[in-house]
Amino acid sequence: MRIFILAFTLGTVALQQQAELPLLRWALAGAALLLGVALVPGEKWIARVLLMLTAGALAGFGTAAWRAEVRMAEALPRALEGEDVVVTGIVSGLPQVTSNGVRFAFEVEEGTSVPRLISLAWYEPWGQSVAPQVPGIAAGQRWQLTVRLKRPRGLFNPHAFDFEAWALERGIRATGYVRTKPGYQLLTVRVDGWPYTLHRWRGEIRNAMTARLGDARLKGVLVALAVGDQDAIAADDWEVFWRTGVGHLMSISGLHITMLAGLAFAFASFLWVRIPFLTLRLPARKAGIVAGVAAALAYSLLTGYAVPAQRTFCMLAVIALCVLCDRHGSPSRVLALAVLAVLLLDPWAVLAAGFWLSFGAVAAIFYVMGLRAGRQGRLAGAVREQLAVTVAMAPMLVALFQELSLVSPLANAFAIPIVSFVVVPLILLGAFLPLPALLDVAHELMLLTMRALEALAELPDAMLENHAPGAWTVAAALLGCAWLLAPRGVPLRSCGALWVAPMFLVVPPRPPAGEAWVDVLDVGNGLAVVVRTAGHALAYDTGPGWSGDADSGSRIVVPFLRGEGVRRLDGLVVSHADDDHAGGAMSVAASREPGWLLSPLHASDPLHGLVGQSLRCEAGRRWRWDGVEFAVLHPGREIYEESRRPGEESLRSREDSLRPREESRRPGEESLRPREEGRRPRVGGGPSRRKENDRSCVLRVATAAGCVLLTGDIEARAEAETIARDREALRCAVMLLPHHGSRTSSTPAFLDAVGARIGIVSVGHRNRFRHPNELVVRRYAERGVWLRRTDEEGALHVVLPSDSGRPIAVVGQAGRVRYWSEHRRTP
Numbered sequence: 081m082r083i084f085i086l087a088f089t090l091g092t093v094a095l096q097q098q099a100e101l102p103l104l105r106w107a108l109a110g111a112a113l114l115l116g117v118a119l120v121p122g123e124k125w126i127a128r129v130l131l132m133l134t135a136g137a138l139a140g141f142g143t144a145a146w147r148a149e150v151r152m153a154e155a156l157p158r159a160l161e162g163e164d165v166v167v168t169g170i171v172s173g174l175p176q177v178t179s180n181g182v183r184f185a186f187e188v189e190e191g192t193s194v195p196r197l198i199s200l201a202w203y204e205p206w207g208q209s210v211a212p213q214v215p216g217i218a219a220g221q222r223w224q225l226t227v228r229l230k231r232p233r234g235l236f237n238p239h240a241f242d243f244e245a246w247a248l249e250r251g252i253r254a255t256g257y258v259r260t261k262p263g264y265q266l267l268t269v270r271v272d273g274w275p276y277t278l279h280r281w282r283g284e285i286r287n288a289m290t291a292r293l294g295d296a297r298l299k300g301v302l303v304a305l306a307v308g309d310q311d312a313i314a315a316d317d318w319e320v321f322w323r324t325g326v327g328h329l330m331s332i333s334g335l336h337i338t339m340l341a342g343l344a345f346a347f348a349s350f351l352w353v354r355i356p357f358l359t360l361r362l363p364a365r366k367a368g369i370v371a372g373v374a375a376a377l378a379y380s381l382l383t384g385y386a387v388p389a390q391r392t393f394c395m396l397a398v399i400a401l402c403v404l405c406d407r408h409g410s411p412s413r414v415l416a417l418a419v420l421a422v423l424l425l426d427p428w429a430v431l432a433a434g435f436w437l438s439f440g441a442v443a444a445i446f447y448v449m450g451l452r453a454g455r456q457g458r459l460a461g462a463v464r465e466q467l468a469v470t471v472a473m474a475p476m477l478v479a480l481f482q483e484l485s486l487v488s489p490l491a492n493a494f495a496i497p498i499v500s501f502v503v504v505p506l507i508l509l510g511a512f513l514p515l516p517a518l519l520d521v522a523h524e525l526m527l528l529t530m531r532a533l534e535a536l537a538e539l540p541d542a543m544l545e546n547h548a549p550g551a552w553t554v555a556a557a558l559l560g561c562a563w564l565l566a567p568r569g570v571p572l573r574s575c576g577a578l579w580v581a582p583m584f585l586v587v588p589p590r591p592p593a594g595e596a597w598v599d600v601l602d603v604g605n606g607l608a609v610v611v612r613t614a615g616h617a618l619a620y621d622t623g624p625g626w627s628g629d630a631d632s633g634s635r636i637v638v639p640f641l642r643g644e645g646v647r648r649l650d651g652l653v654v655s656h657a658d659d660d661h662a663g664g665a666m667s668v669a670a671s672r673e674p675g676w677l678l679s680p681l682h683a684s685d686p687l688h689g690l691v692g693q694s695l696r697c698e699a700g701r702r703w704r705w706d707g708v709e710f711a712v713l714h715p716g717r718e719i720y721e722e723s724r725r726p727g728e729e730s731l732r733s734r735e736d737s738l739r740p741r742e743e744s745r746r747p748g749e750e751s752l753r754p755r756e757e758g759r760r761p762r763v764g765g766g767p768s769r770r771k772e773n774d775r776s777c778v779l780r781v782a783t784a785a786g787c788v789l790l791t792g793d794i795e796a797r798a799e800a801e802t803i804a805r806d807r808e809a810l811r812c813a814v815m816l817l818p819h820h821g822s823r824t825s826s827t828p829a830f831l832d833a834v835g836a837r838i839g840i841v842s843v844g845h846r847n848r849f850r851h852p853n854e855l856v857v858r859r860y861a862e863r864g865v866w867l868r869r870t871d872e873e874g875a876l877h878v879v880l881p882s883d884s885g886r887p888i889a890v891v892g893q894a895g896r897v898r899y900w901s902e903h904r905r906t907p
Contacts, residue, residue, distance in 0.1 A: 083129060085416040087136025092423050093430050094137070095144040101152065101899050102145050144427035148899065154195045156254040161230045162846060164259055167191035167198075168224045170271050173279055174286065175217045176311050179627055180204050182217050185252070186225075195253035200227060202258040215266070219279035222268035229256035233845050233902045235602045236874025236893050237636050239482070239548055239643030242431070248900045249428035278381060282307045285382075285511050292516050298526050302519065304330060305504055306511050308383030315629035320530070323537040325488025326495045328437070336504050337376050337392040343505070344368075344375035369400045379508075390425065391438045394418035411446040415439065433480045437473060444472030448565050466492055468565055475549075475557035475583060482642045484544040487536045498529050546584055547645030553583040588645050590614060594707035594882025596781055598788050598814075601640060602870040603632040605820060605844035605851060606660035609790060610640065611781055614706040617646045619674070620653040620779060620790050625663025633664020638671045640875075649674040650705075652691065655776040655792030657681055666690065680715060680775045696720065697777035699805055707783070707882065713809055714778035714794060714802045773819060774798040785881040786813035786888050789834060793819040799830035810834050813888050814878055817841040817860075817867075821852020831863055838866050838890055840878070845871040845902075868892065874903050 095102075168190040175184035181203040188194050202214045232255055234243025247255070258264065270280070286307050293299040300312035313321075313330060321327040329336075348371030352364040376396050380389035395418040402414075419439060422429050429435045448468035470489050477484045485491070503522050510518030536542060549557075560579025563570070591597045593614045601608040603623030611618045619641075623632030641649070652674035654662045662681075669677070669690035676693040678701075679685075688694040695701075698720070701712040776792025789812040794802070799818065802810060815836040818825035820843050839860050843851045852867075860867055868876055873892030880888055897903055 082412060082416045083132045084136040084139075085420045087133045088140035088143075089419055089423060089430070091137035091140025091142075092144045092427050095141045095148065096428065096431055096898065098899055099897050101149055102141075140423070143424070147427050151248065151251065151253070152900065154251075154253045156195055156229055156231050157193050158231070160193060162228060164226050164228060164262065165191060165194060166224065166226050166262075167194055168267065169222070170276060171217055171219050171221045171223065172197070172276065174219060174283055174307070174309055176309075181214050184217050186223075189222075194229070197251045198227075198229060198254040198256065199232075199247070199252045200225070200256055200258055205260070219283045220271045220276035221266060222271050224265045224267055226259040226262040226264065227256045228259055229254040230846060231255075231902055235604060235636065236870075236896075236901070236903050237602050237640060238875060238893070238896070239639045240636055244900050244902060245428070245431045245898070249426065249431060282309075282382060282384075286312075289511060289519060292510075292519055293523060296523050298523055298530060301330060301526060301530075302503075302507055302523060305336070305499075306383075306507050308389075317530070320533050320537045322483075323485055323487075323542045324491035324495075324533045325485030326491050326499075326533065328441075329492075329495055329499045336500055337379055337389060338396070339500050339504065340379050340508070341372035341376040341396055345372035348372070366404055369403050373397055373400045390422045390429075391418050391435075391442070394421040395442070397421075415442060415446060436476055436480070440472060440476055441469045444468045444565070447472075447562070471561050471565060472558075475554050475561060475580070478546050478557075478583060479549055479554045482546050482548055482639075484546070485542060486544050487539060487542050491533055491536050494532065495529055498525060503529075545642060545647060547588050548643035549583040550586060553586050556580070557583040588643075591706075591879075592882060594783060596708045596783050596788075596880040598781060598878040598880065599640070600816070600840050600842055600870060600876045600878070601632075601636055602874045603636055603664075603842065605842075605847040605849060606632065606663070607655070607792070607816070607820075607842045608632055608637050608664065609816075610637070610644075610646075612644075612646070613708045616650045616705040617641070617648075618651045618653060618710075619649055619668055619672070621655050621661040621792070622652075622664035622668045624660040631664040631667055633667030634671070635664075637664055637668050641672060646672070648672055651675060652677050653697070653777060653779060653790075654679040654681060654687065655697075655778075655790075656772050657685070657775075658772055658793060661792065662687070678712075678777065680719070680777055699802075708880075709780075709782040709787075711780045711782070711809060712777060713780055713789075713806060714798055715775055716801065716805060719775055771795060771797075773824075776818075778802060780809060780812065781880065782812075783880040783882055784884045785886055788812060788878055788880060789815040789836070791816050791818040793822075793825075795819060795822070795824040796827050796830075799825065799827050803829060803833050807833050812836055814838045814840065814880075814890065817852060817856070819851075820849070821856050822849070823853040823856055826856045826859060828859065831859060831865075836865055838868060838888070840868050840870075840876055840890070842870050847871075872903060 167186070167188050169186050169188040171184050172187040173185040175182050178201075181201055183199065183201045186198050186200045188196055188198060202217065204214055232244050232247035232252060234241070234246075247253075286303050286309055289303050289306060290299060293302065296302075298317070300309075300314055301317060303312040304310050310330070318327070318330075321330050345368040349364045349368035352358055352362075352367045358367070373393075373396050376393050380393045383389060385393075395414055398414045398417045398421075422435070445465050445468055448464055466489055474484055503526050506518045506522035506525070510516055510522060557580045560576040563576030563579065564573055566573055566576075591612055591614050595614070597612045599610045599612075601610065601623065606624040607621040608623035609620040611620060619637060622637050625631035625633075641647075649668070649672040652665065652669060652672075654665050654677065656662070656679075665687050668674075669687060674691055676695055677687065677691040678695050678697050679687070680697050681687060697712055697715065699712055699714055699716045703710050773793035773795050774797050776794045776798065778792060778794060778798075779790040781788045781790070789810065795818070810830075810833045812834055813836060815834050815838075817839050818830075821841045841852050852869075857867065868890055870876060873894065874896075875893055877891045878888065879891075893903065
């Protein structure tokens with residue numbers, strides 16, 4: 081059975097890697113082979129094992145394909161994207177209040193060709209002095225709404241979060257927003273039934289806790305532990321939990337559910353034995369098991385039934401079934417059955433990091449504790465379990481997140497008992513009983529724990545960062561960890577470290593000398609570019625800022641650099657102050673510590689304080705890295721003279737070539753965290769007589785094979801100035817479309833001067849600016865320029881070879897496209 085479930089899991093994983101859904105005959109083939117296993121004589125165990133592996137893999141592959149085909153069939157018709165659609169339905173799940181409105185899941189009852197489950201945002205009216213507020217949205221309400229929808233579509237970058245896979249797993253087949261002008265109507269205040277009543281209870285508990293705790297520092301943490309609302313936790317707190325490796329405690333971990341089930345088991349058993357009639361009917365042990373599983377199910381549902389909760393409940397249910405049937409269930413068999421139950425319920429669970437971390441942690445504990453003979457004390461057992469989890473989880477954490485908390489063992493040593501055995505029971509008692517003072521006690525305990533965690537998180541070496549390892553190095557590291565954790569007597573256990581080493585030592589490929597790699601990341605309607613040479617790295621723009629605690633710098637640029645093994649930037653270029661280009665700069669500067677900043681930003685911009693050297697972007701600057709030439713073509717010195725006010729301080733400027741300094745921060749200077757600063761303000765150039773776009777820093781990156789022109793948001797005036805200044809320098813094979821293809825840019829004279837063969841446009845899907853403009857696209861087509869778009873292909877990787885005989889290559893993300901992806905499947 082365990083062999084079959086292992087193969088079933090691998091088959092499910094294989095299906096989720098497909099670019100196209102296969103035919104469903106795979107499921108029938110798997111069932112036929114499984115039937116054939118029973119016909120093979122028992123003594124031919126090798127044949128049975130091979131058939132079991134094949135049958136399990138095909139069954140898992142086919143079952144996942146069938147489920148995927150059913151869900152993909154619910155897609156929103158493309159003809160309805162961007163159109164006003166009237167829908168009637170029920171608010172499902174917990175609505176999430178955002179800085180500019182509310183977001184909620186909506187289960188559609190009536191709506192032409194609209195998927196059953198959609199995600200909606202209801203925004204506060206913008207630009208009105210007197211405007212109605214967004215009405216109170218609660219789970220279980222029935223509304224009639226006019227909405228504009230689109231198919232789920234995320235940003236497509238290496239080493240970044242896949243929103244489309246996340247939405248598919250949750251059954252969300254369209255996203256959109258509410259249109260208030262045509263009108264809306266609340267039809268039913270309260271709809272009872274499954275799961276609306278449950279989510280309404282969750283919302284009422286959340287509201288009661290929020291009202292009780294008021295402005296308490298860790299209010300969101302307590303709410304998350306009670307009802308699983310992890311969005312309530314502040315971004316700064318998540319950062320602390322992540323750096324200390326206790327994030328699993330702040331979600332609904334299996335430990336919390338097991339603890340609650342244990343309390344219910346003890347309480348039910350205690351009462352059962354005191355009623356002889358009941359004891360004669362059913363042993364107290366079995367009654368306690370039933371009560372424990374029921375409590376685990378109730379708490380799992382109350383908190384959203386995420387993968388860790390599913391895994392824990394399934395394991396407890398299997399154990400309870402074994403006890404009720406008077407059968408012994410081995411730990412590995414129980415774990416395997418839990419895996420099978422989760423995958424049958426949710427075949428997309430294998431795409432979630434929580435699936436692998438949850439089952440991996442339990443498997444590590446079973447492995448370590450099951451192979452040791454003799455009795456051991458509780459403290460020794462707890463230490464051994466924590467050691468096993470830490471060692472076994474290290475390869476998974478590095479593979480999934482490219483980061484590993486080094487203070488995790490110490491943080492978990494005191495956080496696990498406090499949170500799981502004290503704070504969580506107090507929260508639940510305070511939430512469900514008329515004893516609200518218990519919430520205050522739980523908050524004070526959590527606050528003390530948080531202070532200790534913050535002290536650990538601030539240690540300079542709290543986190544180990546690593547590049548994204550190859551699949552074979554991860555597999556080798558897992559085998560090495562199993563060898564290291566083997567019981568005493570296994571020979572050469574220390575050699576397991578040799579199997580772990582490749583995960584850290586085998587680094588990603590880098591450009592050879594004289595070659596440059598230019599990655600145009602998919603950040604929506606903005607721009608973020610990373611340029612790498614053999615020994616240097618530079619970021620040109622960092623994409624937009626989305627909210628006070630989220631921007632494309634921290635969510636896209638930094639994960640990309642981390643995954644590619646770039647731990648420090650030699651330079652950061654910010655083309656101009658517009659938020660769609662500079663919104664993520666604070667996050668990138670704080671995380672990658674660039675040696676210098678090159679920009680036309682005003683002297684008062686706070687970004688200057690995050691770098692050791694700030695230089696003015698001015699035409700004529702040149703430098704050379706590893707045989708690759710860099711040159712600034714715009715703006716000229718006259719732009720800074722136009723925008724400078726009398727007596728105003730100017731940015732430091734040097735006439736010689738740029739050389740990155742050894743230190744990226746002045747001695748004693750405190751690091752500025754982007755989340756503490758909030759969204760980066762737009763700082764322009766004072767009362768300039770020209771647009772901010774025309775101050776954009778234009779950078780040329782050239783090798784022997786050709787060059788790439790990075791143009792920022794320059795418009796017609798700046799294009800004419802650049803042509804007049806140095807027309808020959810503009811000649812490049814690849815260019816970024818100025819201003820995302822706006823009609824105010826890409827003049828015929830500029831296109832003729834550049835003479836590009838390939839044009840790259842960084843643009844958002846169905847963006848409200850309608851970039852790139854149709855006239856501009858036609859202008860490029862008339863000149864034979866091949867346009868490559870990030871909204872169609874995701875991030876684009878440009879290779880500028882060192883040899884003039886080799887062609888320039890532009891590669892999209894076609895190799896990473898999966899069957900649920902809305903991006904183009906051909907490069």
